Amino acid sequence: MFKNFTGFHMVETYQKLKKEKRLDQNRNTSRFIKLAIAIVTALVLWCLPTESFGIEGLTAIQQRVIAIFVLATLMWVLEPVPAWTTSTVVVVLLLFTCSSSSLWLFNGVENLGTPVKYASILHCYADPIIMLFIGGFILAIAATKTGLDSMLARVMLKPFGTQSKYVLLGFLVVTGVFSMFLSNTATAAMMLTFLTPVLKALPADGKGRIALAMAIPVAANVGGMGTPIGTPPNAIALKYLNDPEGMNLNIGFGEWMVFMIPFTIIVLVIAWFLLLKLFPFKQKQIELKIEGEAKKDWRSIVVYITFAITVLLWCFDKVTGVNSNVVAMLPVGVFCAIGVITKRDLEEISWSVLWMVAGGFALGVALNETGLATSLINSIPFDTWPPMLMIIGSGLICYAMANFISHTATAALLVPILAVAGMSMQENLASIGGVSTLLIGVAIGSSLGMVLPISTPPNALAHATGMIEQKNMAKVGIFMGVVGLVLGYTMLIMLGSSSFFG
Numbered sequence: 001m002f003k004n005f006t007g008f009h010m011v012e013t014y015q016k017l018k019k020e021k022r023l024d025q026n027r028n029t030s031r032f033i034k035l036a037i038a039i040v041t042a043l044v045l046w047c048l049p050t051e052s053f054g055i056e057g058l059t060a061i062q063q064r065v066i067a068i069f070v071l072a073t074l075m076w077v078l079e080p081v082p083a084w085t086t087s088t089v090v091v092v093l094l095l096f097t098c099s100s101s102s103l104w105l106f107n108g109v110e111n112l113g114t115p116v117k118y119a120s121i122l123h124c125y126a127d128p129i130i131m132l133f134i135g136g137f138i139l140a141i142a143a144t145k146t147g148l149d150s151m152l153a154r155v156m157l158k159p160f161g162t163q164s165k166y167v168l169l170g171f172l173v174v175t176g177v178f179s180m181f182l183s184n185t186a187t188a189a190m191m192l193t194f195l196t197p198v199l200k201a202l203p204a205d206g207k208g209r210i211a212l213a214m215a216i217p218v219a220a221n222v223g224g225m226g227t228p229i230g231t232p233p234n235a236i237a238l239k240y241l242n243d244p245e246g247m248n249l250n251i252g253f254g255e256w257m258v259f260m261i262p263f264t265i266i267v268l269v270i271a272w273f274l275l276l277k278l279f280p281f282k283q284k285q286i287e288l289k290i291e292g293e294a295k296k297d298w299r300s301i302v303v304y305i306t307f308a309i310t311v312l313l314w315c316f317d318k319v320t321g322v323n324s325n326v327v328a329m330l331p332v333g334v335f336c337a338i339g340v341i342t343k344r345d346l347e348e349i350s351w352s353v354l355w356m357v358a359g360g361f362a363l364g365v366a367l368n369e370t371g372l373a374t375s376l377i378n379s380i381p382f383d384t385w386p387p388m389l390m391i392i393g394s395g396l397i398c399y400a401m402a403n404f405i406s407h408t409a410t411a412a413l414l415v416p417i418l419a420v421a422g423m424s425m426q427e428n429l430a431s432i433g434g435v436s437t438l439l440i441g442v443a444i445g446s447s448l449g450m451v452l453p454i455s456t457p458p459n460a461l462a463h464a465t466g467m468i469e470q471k472n473m474a475k476v477g478i479f480m481g482v483v484g485l486v487l488g489y490t491m492l493i494m495l496g497s498s499s500f501f502g
Contacts, residue, residue: 034078042071050111055379059113061098062372064106068093069363069413076409083406084352087359094121094366116369124361128325129235130354135328136229137349139310140182142303142335144190145345149178151294153194164208164281165272167288171195171215172268176223180230180261181311183350184220188458191216192465198286199467208281213467214476217450217458218271222484225447226264227314228256228324232357233411233446237439239361240419247423247435253314253324263491267484274479278472299338306334353408360412364419373420387428391437391493394418395485398442402449403477407456410446415439433496437489444488451477 046067050058053066068090075086097106099118124130143149153174160170171191179187195212202209224230228238238256241249294300313320313327335341367373394414402410422435429435449455451474453463459477462468 031080034080035075038071038074038078038080041074042067045070055375058375059111059370060109061113061115062370062375064098065094065366065370065372068098069367072359072363073413076405076413077401079405082352083409084356084359086409087356087362087412090359091121091124091362094362098366098370114370116366120365120369121362124358124365125355127239127358127361128323129239129361130358132229132235132325132328133232133354133357134349135310135330135332136181137183138332138335138341139307140186141345141349142331142340143182143307145340146300146303147294148300148304148307149182149190153178153191157288162285162287164284164286165276167198167286168208168211168215168275168281169272171212172219172272175216175219176226176264176268179220179223180226180264183353184224184231185457185461187223188216188220188461191220192461198288202286203282206282207279208283209279209467210472211275211279211281213462213465214275214279214472215271217456217462217473218275218476218480219268220458221447221450221456222264222267222271222480225444226257226261228253229328231443231447232353232408233415233443236357236360236408236411236415237443240364240415241436241439246419249436251436252318253327254316254318257315259491259495263488266487267480270483271476271480274476278475299340302338303335303340306331356406356408357412360408360415363412364416367416368420373416376417376420385425387425387432390421390425390429391432391441391489394438395441395445395489398445399449399481399485402446403451403455403481404449407446407449410449411442414442418442431497433493437492437496440492441489444492445485448481448484448488449477450480 046064050063072086072090076083094116095118096103098116099121100115101118156174157170160166175187175191199209228234238251241247241251310327310331313322314324317324398410398414418438422429422438426435450459453460453470459473
């Protein structure tokens, strides 16, 4: 996490608390037990006879991938180690045991099967989607260093006036917009910092304080759905949808925004009414004070212009013909060239998020190149399942998982499997949106997982303010999850049946 943006101390405190929690002596036994469960389960699956899996033609390498997949799942769910550590371990295991460059002792077995090309696994660390995220991180760093974020927040909140209910709407909208281009965690930390002086002006016993504090994580989670770089699950789904060797739907950055931003706006408005209903304001007027000025030196001006050009190129990528992943490299090159981004800034990029995503990609590559995904789908009669059961079931499973484990981990686990499953029953799903409904539904379901403080970093940051009880967060999170899933799938089915996704 980079240290430049407003409110970094809140994220730093959150990360320290997580680290202290992991290192707490009293929890070491629990961590060891969780780690043992994951490792032992994976080893059992690794050593079982291939016939016991009930999958016709299962090879030794495919069995290893199953064991590694289950190891990753348990490690991400139980969290005995950080999620990015699990992703790194997964990549190393795949390289040394399942790849075309694996250790010799893993190759001398019967029914070995097709290994994964080692280059395919390593390419996951430099996937074009990773470049898209790096571009987003660089934009965020430059915006905070030049004061652009504070200026935009002040300008964007000004139209909402001083009436309490409209100030609440303003924080929802502005947080949502920022989280489309910044990380959800960075956005939540920044906006909570802006919110601090506002909260001091409100009655200590008023419920309006809860509404404002809850608005930040809700909008940060929901707003991230608006663009492909808003949150990792979006990018993971888009990778499989646009894969030239897969579905090759060629959904552009701007196209994603065309259908996701209206959806995001509707969900944010519903959140506004819900928060006003549950936590009404005692004080009808609020005075906003957001400090910080945008710099006016030539480097800052270049940043403002580049920021605007980058966003425009992303929005109109189908018109310009420039891929959104390529556009992401524009601010990287410009800001590094003019000295706005330094070596220290690059060191502070949230590389753990990128490694987490890359690990998920590597699992997907292993599932596909070994033929395991196809074998799994063939062993399960998806063709006989009602299409609606497939759609709704995947959404509910995704939403449930996202409330307890990382949103990125949820998407990384589910999207590769659903991509192959969806392709196997493409004709059945065509009437309700096709494979795109499945995969984009996972992205939506992941972002809506916000029932608990542990569900997502923005929730944890807001809960750390001490103004939000867990029951309040659960109440809002469950309602937003149900409404979001219903609206999301309704939108996707309507768009898919009208051939919007091609």
